[in-house]
Amino acid sequence: MKKLILGTAALALSAGMGLAQDVVRLGTEGAYPPYNFINDNGEVDGFERELGDELCARAELTCEWVTNDWDSIIPNLVSGNYDAIIAGMSITPERDEVVDFTQNYTPPSPSAYAAMSEDADIEGGVIAAQTGTIQANHVVDTGATLLEFPNPDDTVAAVRNGEADAVMADKDFLAPVVEEGDLVFVGEDIPLGGGIGMAFRESDPELRGKFDAAIQTMKDDGTLNELIVKWLGEDSPRF
Template sequence: MKTLILGTAALALSAGLAFAQDVVRLGTEGAYPPYNFINDNGQVDGFERELGDELCARAGLNCVWVTNDWDSIIPNLVSGNYDVIIAGMSITDERKEVVDFAQEYTPPSVSAYAGLSEDADIEGGVVAAQTGTIQANHVVDTGATLMEFANPEDTIAAVRKGEADAALADKDFLAPYVAESDLVFVGEDVQLGGGIGAAFRKSDPELRDKFDAAIQSMKDDGTLNELIAKWLGAESPLF
């Protein structure tokens, strides 16, 4: 979800190995339901909260949650402000140049457009997307005019205000807005990205491997599919 300017390699090395720490800090956005959000008690909640807690339990790690704005989530991982990103981040070749990923914990899921009418102009009009996402990159590639926002909910607000013809985001994110409001899905679904994964500093291969093994164990016993169906919907792609 991000195009980033990085610090030096020395900055990444100075963060040290998260695996050697007593506490592993999990970084998330807290603003992308149902993947991650802040509940009424002020706590991180959602699919990735339940997933992250289970992965830490299986890996034998003591983990805490940290929230960070999306547009700086990778730089703050690299600089050592937390040790893992679990934040609805699609695995892309561009991001692999900066961070390492464990294996995907969701299959590639579809993105969708949402607008106020089914004939909203998604090819030559204005399309809102969250800054630094694969959806924003896709809008640019289509030739539509991109309107970027730091917060994904602001893309919905732009459509409702008539500032944008449609918003493009993960269909899992848009589905509740379409079901409960005046928005409708527009056009065909779009397949983007290579699944969602947890990101790590390149200097933390041991920590990455522990999460990778825990993710595989959840795939093997079916509990990961159960979480996906619970939080992302019965129609969401499964392993």
């Protein structure tokens, strides 16, 4: 769901294809619930953990999970630190110039504003968003003042402590925050992005193809929609 501001990163020719390895390493942020987060046992959890494990089983691959900060998640894929990204990443033309995506495993979901009160100024005020996301780009386009933070929890904290008038993020991320009772949704939902997909090095088309096929089987048998409802809620778009 989020759009990385791409830095210049040279493709590591030594980064071998995931299929040539005993273990396929899945890179995620681990800080964007309900998509991905670290649970009380210190393990990656959430929608993408369950999805990724199922995709690996269907593709008959042995996988392990690796966490990486959002702002360097694509460069570290390209340089070979892991073999795929499964981290709430929207499929965008800008990213597609650097990595190859599977088909989307969620439809485009709405973004939303949340604030301490319904009369918050979302057009001319200070809006918090995570660095390098489609929401941050949208705030700039609206003319509001963007206040960027490296992780999503800090964007919510900025609203609660008065640094920002509102936060903009994926509605699926903000919904549990709003349910806590001190923040409310403000304004209309805003559709951004083209759905979430897995990202791979351009040198790994066979590995990408295996996961793409596995995603299709989950769409075909309805299990992907079941996971979307389980983790993202009944109101989240599904296939």
